Every structure is written in C-alpha cells, then in structure tokens.
Amino acid sequence: MSGQRVDAKVVMLGKEYVGKTSLVERYVHNRFLVGPYQNTIGAAFVAKVMPVGGRTVTLGIWDTAGSERYEAMSRIYYRGAKAAIVCYDLTDSSSFQRAKFWVNELQNFEENCRIYLCGTKCDLLDEDRRRRGIDFHDVQDYADEIKAELFETSSKTGQNVDELFMKVAEDYAQLTAFHEMTEADLKFLTRFRNCFFTTGSPTLKTPCSGSGWFCCFDGVAPDFLLYYLNGF
C-alpha cells in the first residue's frame, strides 16, 4: 500500500480467534474465508477508501495477532491510532475479559484513540441464543462507562460490519472537520473574544466584561466551537 495516503489509523485488538481478521476480510473484500484457522503473525495492514458525506476518508487498518505472545508488538500498532476496534467473541466470556485489558491499555497509553467495542460472531447466537457468553446489558453499561460505541457483528453474514467501519470513518471525518477549520475560523472567532455568541454563525450579542471566552448557545453548541474554546 506504499504511496497511499492514510487519513486514519485504525487498529484491531482482541484475543486470538475472536474474529479480527475475518472482520477486516469482510469489510475490505466482502468475503468470509472458511478453512483451517490461520493465526495472524505480527500484524497485517490494509487500507480502504470510504466516501463519507462529500469527502473521502482512507482508513489504514492494522490487524494485530492478539495472542499474548505478541502483546508488546500490539502496542506498536495502536500507537497514534485514531480508532481501535476492540473485539470479543459473543460466545466466549474470557474474550470479553481480554477486551477489557485492551481498553485499559488504550486508556493509559493512547487516550485520544476512540474505542469501538465489537462483539463478533453474532450469527452463532442467531442459531442458538443460549450460546451468548456475555450479557448484552452488561457490555452496554461498560461501553457507556468507557464512552465507547458498541456493535455486534457477524463476518459470516456481513451483519453490521459496514456499519461499524462507516461509524469509525464518520467519527473521524467529523473530528478532522475541526482541524480543517482551525486557521480561518480561529481568526474569525478571535473577533468575538469576550462576547456571547449564538449557534450557527457567531453574532455579537451582549459584550461582557472580563477576559477569556464567554459563550451562550441558543441550541446545541457546534462541536468546532467547543473545540476552540477548550483549547483556550
């Protein structure tokens, strides 16, 4: 993939055999490979271009090995990642414990990386509900606690796979929209220092005393505004 511009680095994490490689295969090649299990050695890289709104985002996906033997290496792969898809097998509760390990790692060492929890192999639950190894609500509570998105996917049927990666790309595109505005908007916003502004285009309302930024929003604060404000 040399020479291809990658916008967002995405890393696949999770215990061996949870289905990380299958998820990438389904997403990138729209296929599900059957046959003897092939464990990923070290890590594999693929890139895929996604149209998001009027833009294109190239996701550069690192598919890691997942086994404890390669744990130290995985750290290299999640460094600088914008998103981590932390996988667990819906039928294997131990894999969920292992997912928590990766979440802790990310929280400690890569705090700007967004976390997407992904429960894999949901087709197995369609076959037999009793195979669910982790209660959905427990995972949802955990996802809320760590501010992660939660998806349940099947690489076998394709269920929710595109949706997962689309969400990753959309979130990333939204985040970078702030950055693209930085220069011009910052100059613009500087004119409104010490003023109130309303949602939409900032309009001068009531000048106020004191220093720093003051703002009041008629509706929901536009994200980019909060971004600037937090930066001050």
Ligand SMILES: Nc1nc2c(ncn2[C@@H]2O[C@H](COP(=O)(O)OP(=O)(O)O)[C@@H](O)[C@H]2O)c(=O)[nH]1
């Ligand atoms: N039924 C079912 N099996 C899956 C699914 N995803 C992966 N598998 C199987 O689980 C095993 C491990 O998958 P793999 O993607 O190699 O896991 P990895 O070690 O996390 O990369 C393989 O035998 C896959 O065929 C799925 O969505 N449904």
Ligand SMILES: [Mg+2]
């Ligand atoms: Mg693999």
